[in-house]
Amino acid sequence: MDILFDVLRTAIAPSTAAFALAAIGLNFHFGLTGLLNMGHAGFMLLGMYGFAISLQAGWPIWLALIAGLVAAGVFALLLGWPTLKLRGDYLAIVTIAAAEMVRFLGRSQSLKDLTGASSGIRGKDFKEPFELLSPFPDRIVEIGPFSLHGSRSSSWWLTVVTWSLVFLFAAIYWRLASSPWGRVLKGIREDEDAVRSLGKNVYSYKMQALVIGGMIGALGGITWSLGNSVQPDSMGRPTTFWIWTLLLLGGAATVFGPVLGSILFWSALTLVKSVASALIPSDVLAPTELEPFSLVLVGVTLMLLVVFRPQGVLGNKKELAFNG
């Protein structure tokens, strides 16, 4: 029973929602436009740096939010400028390189005053303005089997905010994807040259998708950091690959694919870890080996998904973005 509650708790946790939000951003890139952004964690990290650093500097929370989003938007413009005219795998290489550069810069000792170097920015140094907005009581609140704090860290307040954002952006994706603008993006995904020959400015459309998706990714990063802390090493390449796995699991180019994918991914990971630690004796699989063990499973899942069911749970095989 405990395992079941653990899984349920993970399914509704704010960080699950944050990853769903980031995956919606990636869905704009990959699902809608077919852009291979392999540095999504970089957008998330920049978003949370922008947000946390501006809050530390004493900016009001709405301005800090904008600062985080603008940082990610500018990053998208910089990345898109050299690469969107090139073949897809160039974008993949450049985004992954740029995301790592952001991480290297963030954890560099020379920027310690700004970013806190490799130890990052502690939660209590920037979360307070957000937690003060909470309408929930400032204590542990129990609802059914779940007990969370009312307003601190991974709280009921954060849970409500993140899931509302997820559904808001899922709705925005749904509207935009079926708008004339979204249909042009889908056209680019299917056949770039055809869209170009219709007189559309493909470069500009791709850039818009990259910026919008990057900003949503940054929002995902900001909400994630509100439940945890700003930590450059937790936004490395594995994070990007998790987002890819969960997006492909749920189904790229669908409205609820990223949301379902995030819930399934994190619940399954918790389930695997709890079952493995309960059933496999610790001299065969030590507790410290659980993490790499479950990540091996994630990698294998990603491989199998891409080969055997690239459309994921919800997707439509006809709407695939694999035209490389």
Place this chain on the structure above:
Amino acid sequence: MLATLDRRTLLKAALVFVIAAIGFVAVVTLGGGAEAASADPEVATTAATTAAGGNILLQNLFNGVVFGLLLALASVGLSLIYGTTGLSNFAHGEMVTFGAMITFFLATQQPVSLPLLPFSFTVGLPLIPAALIGISISAGFGWLQDKVIWSQLRRRRVAMVQQMIVSIGLSLALVNLIQWWIGGRPVRLTTSIDPRNQYGPISVGNVTLMSMAIAIVALLGVAYFLQRTRLGRATRAVSDNPALASASGIKVDSIIRIVWVMAAGLAALGGILLALYQQGIGFDDGTQLLLLMFAAVTLGGLGHPYGALVGSLIIGIVAEVSTVWLPPDLKFATALGILIVVLLFRPQGILGKSERVG
């Protein structure tokens, strides 16, 4: 392909190099300016090392050449695989770590174990046989990978982008498998300390000199293979145009199999030498190196066999020399910055044919 390296290409390469150098200087000046603005104690130490003058520059240049050679060893395979199959193999970094780790596994005197087996044992071979066996096992792993995964995907005509994501999944699985197997701490292949000798302004250890020699011999071997042997010519033909190569009677699939074996073996050799050079290797060092390999290969020209060498030397030198002015924890960031700058001006790379790549 050496014949096509005419004066114009070299001129272009020189031009790109100059542009890259200018970009690099610009980055350094901007970075330096930003640093000067923030008056923290580290700036003082950086300034002090700069003041020590040309010695450090020469030493770093030399380190850069060493690192570049090792990087070239690791990335030649990546480039060959890209050239013959079109795959950007994101799991190539793990092949580097795997080679070093299997050598550690065979050579160490400490008890080692395998994942899921609850007992531990010692193999304890001397380093050189362990390295040779390690390289063979890695090459075998390359063969197995192509047999089990990549040739199947090619036969199913899975799109290149899907294959790339498969390689990302494989990379994630392998790096964690290695962590599970060896553990999170860096390991050393030898316990002996390599004494450094002074040659003029440069200080270097014997093991490093040996590594350099091995790397150069191996790279020359690859060049000889590609240039002079029948198989090498067939490889270049597949790289140029697989359909035409197939039509003229070359067995494309077995050529690709050979390329995978070679790539894995070279990556393993690179990993072993790197572990000796850095005096230790961690489970994710290869993963970190992958980006530099991609930077090198893209810089030199994706799929161009000699591009990997040129690109690796530039990346190695840039990464090491930048530490003269920039904090050392930013050296990889600088190298990746160069990649982005080059893509802006010359997306096909230094040796690549000028063609539309979009």
